[in-house]
Amino acid sequence: xxETTASSGRGDLDTEPDQKYSLGLPLRGxxxxxxxxxxxITNFSGQVAGVVAPxxxxxxxxxxxxxxxxxxxxxxxxxTAATALWVPQRVEQFTFPTAVAK
Numbered sequence: 354x355x356e357t358t359a360s361s362g363r364g365d366l367d368t369e370p371d372q373k374y375s376l377g378l379p380l381r382g383x384x385x386x387x388x389x390x391x392x393x394i395t396n397f398s399g400q401v402a403g404v405v406a407p408x409x410x411x412x413x414x415x416x417x418x419x420x421x422x423x424x425x426x427x428x429x430x431x432x433t434a435a436t437a438l439w440v441p442q443r444v445e446q447f448t449f450p451t452a453v454a455k
Contacts, residue, residue: 378442378444379391379392379395382444382447409425410425410426413425
């Protein structure tokens with residue numbers, strides 16, 4: 354049985370850091386004043402994709418063919434891979450504009 358800790362109440366999150374830090378880059382890289390906004394945008398984007406993809410797949414399969422639907426999957430996968438290669442991978446690579454005092 355997994356041992357629970359007082360920090361999260363779930364021992365499995367304390368022993369598997371990949372799950373614990375799934376939003377690690379936004380949490381580590383954003384200024385503390387915008388951490389909530391960045392996490393919310395990341396979560397919202399994933400939720401929108403989870404709603405749009407099945408609807409688009411069904412529409413493409415009904416309107417055109419299954420080949421078009423699976424082509425949609427291939428294209429979106431390639432776009433996602435290109436985006437992942439383009440986005441900075443380390444916190445040090447991010448730059449944020451500084452506020453200018455007026």
